[in-house]
Amino acid sequence: MAKITIAEFQKLMTEELPWAAEAGMRLQAIEYGKATMVLPFAGNMLRPGGTVSGPSMMALADGTMYAVVLSMIGHVKLAVTTNFNINFLRKPLPGDLIAEGGIIKLGKRLGVIEVTLFSEHGVSREPVAHATGTYSIPPASNGANNGAVK
Amino acid sequence: MAKITIAEFQKLMTEELPWAAEAGMRLQAIEYGKATMVLPFAGNMLRPGGTVSGPSMMALADGTMYAVVLSMIGHVKLAVTTNFNINFLRKPLPGDLIAEGGIIKLGKRLGVIEVTLFSEHGVSREPVAHATGTYSIPPASNGANNGAVK
Amino acid sequence: MAKITIAEFQKLMTEELPWAAEAGMRLQAIEYGKATMVLPFAGNMLRPGGTVSGPSMMALADGTMYAVVLSMIGHVKLAVTTNFNINFLRKPLPGDLIAEGGIIKLGKRLGVIEVTLFSEHGVSREPVAHATGTYSIPPASNGANNGAVK
Amino acid sequence: MAKITIAEFQKLMTEELPWAAEAGMRLQAIEYGKATMVLPFAGNMLRPGGTVSGPSMMALADGTMYAVVLSMIGHVKLAVTTNFNINFLRKPLPGDLIAEGGIIKLGKRLGVIEVTLFSEHGVSREPVAHATGTYSIPPASNGANNGAVK
Numbered sequence: 001m002a003k004i005t006i007a008e009f010q011k012l013m014t015e016e017l018p019w020a021a022e023a024g025m026r027l028q029a030i031e032y033g034k035a036t037m038v039l040p041f042a043g044n045m046l047r048p049g050g051t052v053s054g055p056s057m058m059a060l061a062d063g064t065m066y067a068v069v070l071s072m073i074g075h076v077k078l079a080v081t082t083n084f085n086i087n088f089l090r091k092p093l094p095g096d097l098i099a100e101g102g103i104i105k106l107g108k109r110l111g112v113i114e115v116t117l118f119s120e121h122g123v124s125r126e127p128v129a130h131a132t133g134t135y136s137i138p139p140a141s142n143g144a145n146n147g148a149v150k
Numbered sequence: 151m152a153k154i155t156i157a158e159f160q161k162l163m164t165e166e167l168p169w170a171a172e173a174g175m176r177l178q179a180i181e182y183g184k185a186t187m188v189l190p191f192a193g194n195m196l197r198p199g200g201t202v203s204g205p206s207m208m209a210l211a212d213g214t215m216y217a218v219v220l221s222m223i224g225h226v227k228l229a230v231t232t233n234f235n236i237n238f239l240r241k242p243l244p245g246d247l248i249a250e251g252g253i254i255k256l257g258k259r260l261g262v263i264e265v266t267l268f269s270e271h272g273v274s275r276e277p278v279a280h281a282t283g284t285y286s287i288p289p290a291s292n293g294a295n296n297g298a299v300k
Numbered sequence: 301m302a303k304i305t306i307a308e309f310q311k312l313m314t315e316e317l318p319w320a321a322e323a324g325m326r327l328q329a330i331e332y333g334k335a336t337m338v339l340p341f342a343g344n345m346l347r348p349g350g351t352v353s354g355p356s357m358m359a360l361a362d363g364t365m366y367a368v369v370l371s372m373i374g375h376v377k378l379a380v381t382t383n384f385n386i387n388f389l390r391k392p393l394p395g396d397l398i399a400e401g402g403i404i405k406l407g408k409r410l411g412v413i414e415v416t417l418f419s420e421h422g423v424s425r426e427p428v429a430h431a432t433g434t435y436s437i438p439p440a441s442n443g444a445n446n447g448a449v450k
Numbered sequence: 451m452a453k454i455t456i457a458e459f460q461k462l463m464t465e466e467l468p469w470a471a472e473a474g475m476r477l478q479a480i481e482y483g484k485a486t487m488v489l490p491f492a493g494n495m496l497r498p499g500g501t502v503s504g505p506s507m508m509a510l511a512d513g514t515m516y517a518v519v520l521s522m523i524g525h526v527k528l529a530v531t532t533n534f535n536i537n538f539l540r541k542p543l544p545g546d547l548i549a550e551g552g553i554i555k556l557g558k559r560l561g562v563i564e565v566t567l568f569s570e571h572g573v574s575r576e577p578v579a580h581a582t583g584t585y586s587i588p589p590a591s592n593g594a595n596n597g598a599v600k
Binding site for chain 1 (some may be wrong): 169272
Binding site (some may be wrong): 317320352353354355356358359361363372380382383384385386387388391 | 467469470496503504506508509512513530531532533534535536537541565
């Protein structure tokens with residue numbers, strides 16, 4: 001079971017990730033080690049022609065990685081991205097973007113997460129981008145060790 | 151000599167990269183194969199505590215990569231990021247972020263670019279993030295082959 | 301159905317990837333868009349203490365990516381890696397390494413592949429490394445367009 | 451000044467990186483935060499046609515990163531690669547490969563290094579590959595803290 005609820009994450013988004021909250025990013029589902037986020041089409045990071053920009057997709061992927069990490073260690077404020085790698089696969093269709101994230105490995109000091117981004121409008125559900133990232137976890141806050149979280 | 155001027159790039163930013171223009175991103179210098187961009191502190195992508203968010207830094211790095219590519223092939227609209235990798239090194243100080251980008255290799259179909267991000271407030275000038283990225287260049291538009299495309 | 305057989309791939313390995321053949325790498329299974337390879341423990345890339353080295357794992361992951369690409373476009377000799385990213389997750393146990401690769405996206409010019417490496421000796425089947433890579437596909441040889449090239 | 455000599459590194463290569471020693475990899479120069487390694491052409495990781503394979507270049511880049519890390523923290527045996535990203539730029543010419551590595555950032559727990567690979571035979575000195583990697587540094591062994599190294 002996730003160590004943070006959707007409501008708790010949405011709240012911390014307005015405090016810690018204001019740009020995400022402003023863009024209308026929304027946590028849709030969360031489990032222990034998994035998270036789904038949505039970036040609605042009517043955000044403020046569009047490109048002309050209606051397609052979502054690369055940096056919007058990076059922001060969505062990174063926000064989803066954060067949700068995955070917190071789902072496992074609870075609300076730890078000093079967990080930060082150390083490495084982020086993304087492959088852009090297809091031009092997204094004009095519509096909502098869905099990001100599905102899952103933990104690859106949560107260690108004592110680092111967590112590695114994978115996120116796939118989908119266009120909601122796709123006839124077939126094909127990914128528009130795929131990212132992996134590493135989060136650094138502050139000492140003595142990894143839920144896998146001692147649950148010392150807020 | 152760069153195949154696009156600062157004024158031309160700033161103009162296309164408002165049309166093609168509205169989120170960057172909105173955040174106040176500014177091209178400070180451009181040469182053939184090099185570009186320097188600034189993300190002013192009073193942007194809309196801040197974190198509480200005054201530090202710049204990861205996605206802001208990704209957006210700045212990606213915008214700088216785009217400037218580097220266009221400096222070499224002129225204003226090509228279909229040049230897009232295919233791969234982006236970033237290492238976050240230090241928490242940025244509250245202040246402007248400077249991004250210095252340079253071409254690693256421009257080929258017929260792909261360009262590989264490197265960008266280093268610095269905090270302007272640093273006593274010493276140490277990087278806060280380092281990124282490399284690959285841009286896909288549409289056929290018959292690579293300046294190295296047949297001249298810039300406007 | 302895969303556009304190349306296990307026997308065909310093993311043969312081309314001795315010709316095109318002699319280091320892989322020398323290390324005893326073996327294609328275990330192949331389907332259209334998926335491939336499984338094995339790096340036996342008694343290879344020549346060991347570290348003291350019996351654990352497999354990072355570069356061995358990189359070689360195994362890259363060989364697997366190549367198999368995935370060829371499974372979809374047939375035996376194309378000029379398909380080469382352009383970008384490779386790997387996260388090392390756990391120290392591998394002394395034993396065979398299994399690499400499971402699958403296509404993320406095959407486009408006209410680039411293919412993006414994902415590979416997960418497992419220790420065969422693990423009590424639980426946990427990944428020891430996770431990689432994504434991009435292969436550049438020579439023009440007019442992408443099976444998705446016009447049929448496999450032999 | 452480097453915290454390890456060329457002779458010390460060559461010795462530990464035969465013990466800790468036997469594949470590198472076997473391929474004839476050689477540390478050419480080392481300073482605090484910088485290292486240059488050579489992969490001679492007559493190694494055992496060639497491709498038909500005389501060009502060096504991708505995995506050989508990955509191995510060379512990773513070995514160079516290790517040398518850079520040890521140049522700053524001395525001979526620490528548990529420093530290991532956690533993330534490695536490489537862009538392949540050009541097909542290498544048949545000849546020695548030179549790898550020039552330098553530290554991007556050495557922190558308490560992680561070190562980020564950059565390596566550029568060159569073909570020695572090039573008329574002009576153009577890179578054939580560019581890599582960045584992250585090394586995990588065991589606690590209490592970072593030379594920047596307390597020099598607790600062997």
